[in-house]
Amino acid sequence: MTRLTQHDFDPEVLKLFDQYVHGQIDRRGFLSEAGRYAVGGVTAAGLLSALSPSFAATMVAPTDPRIQARYVEYPSPQGYGTLRGYLVMPANAKGKLPAVLVVHENRGLNPHIEDVARRVAVENFIAFAPDALFPLGGYPGDEDKGRELFGKLDQVKTRADFVAATDMLRKMPEGSGKVGVVGFCYGGGIANYLPTVVKGLDAAVAFYGSQTPAAEVPKMKTPLLIHDAEKDERILAGWPAYEAALKANKVEYTHYVYPGTQHGFHNDTTPRYDEAAAKLAWTRTMDFFRKHLKA
Structure with missing residues (x-):
């Protein structure tokens, strides 16, 4: 699976996400505003999910012998x-x-x-x-x-x-x-x-x-x-x-x-x-x- 980067998102969506994670707008506010940038079958909820953290991989594992x-x-x-x-x-x-x-x-x-x-x-x-x-x-x-x-x-x-x-x-x-x-x-x-x-x-x-x-x-x-x-x-x-x-x-x-x-x-x-x-x-x-x- 190709990893998404900031370049895959409209800059305005990134600004909205920053406002969301810092409490300036709530989840409903993000979804409402981001809906304007949801194209190609991608929903506002899909944008939020894609921007949210994934903890699947680590750089240093908890069991690392070092x-x-x-x-x-x-x-x-x-x-x-x-x-x-x-x-x-x-x-x-x-x-x-x-x-x-x-x-x-x-x-x-x-x-x-x-x-x-x-x-x-x-x-x-x-x-x-x-x-x-x-x-x-x-x-x-x-x-x-x-x-x-x-x-x-x-x-x-x-x-x-x-x-x-x-x-x-x-x-x-x-x-x-x-x-x-x-x-x-x-x-x-x-x-x-x-x-x-x-x-x-x-x-x-x-x-x-x-x-x-x-x-x-x-x-x-x-x-x-x-x-x-x-x-x-x-x-x-x-x-x-x-x-x-x-x-x-x-x-x-x-x-x-x-x-x-x-x-x-x-x-x-x-x-x-x-x-x-x-x-x-x-x-x-x-x-x-x-x-x-x-x-």
Whole structure:
């Protein structure tokens, strides 16, 4: 079966899908608007299905001999009791290793983000991917249900829980004490946020995430690597003000915009995936972590 790409869809359909996955329109709204672009026997529902993630394939299997993966729980400072995440370590690690917090999109800890955590681990880092939905029962196995649950989270508490996760990683006996973060979409926003509240965070990588408000940028001391998509008007709209604040406060940052790409270009489970851009962004990310976490 031929894999669909962003080029198989009308750009307006891709914009509608982005609005849908970020809660700007509901499912009914998407189907109503997308119906105008359904041609050749393809229905609006068919377009939505084609754009939705498929988790059939992974880049690093859960049973890959290079890693050891398990779910762990850790205390929440917000009265949730415990939080849960996916911890992945290199199987034959020698000495203490730096750790990377992997932050999911706005659906919770789905199979794709678990795969991303495994990819981090095979690069000889400890990887930990928390599930922000665990206080509400965890990722439900359905993207739409996950997105619906996500809207019920108290983001003040959820952000504090991600801070707690960085603290856990810093104190792990297997860890070197150095911690970085990489996040995607919602997680990219968290990657931009954590340097304002976590002292000593060693590196942060944001994939197409919302920017930190300019007023908070003076608190940032963490080197940043930011990956954005050329056709992501929603996210790029906030970049000029963010960049100005980063420059004014002498925050170390590198920003890449990948030509021709859509929001979500790194996610290989959807047609918005751009293989060349994703591989380049990943190589840059791992090089960035090696520089700042292993030096």
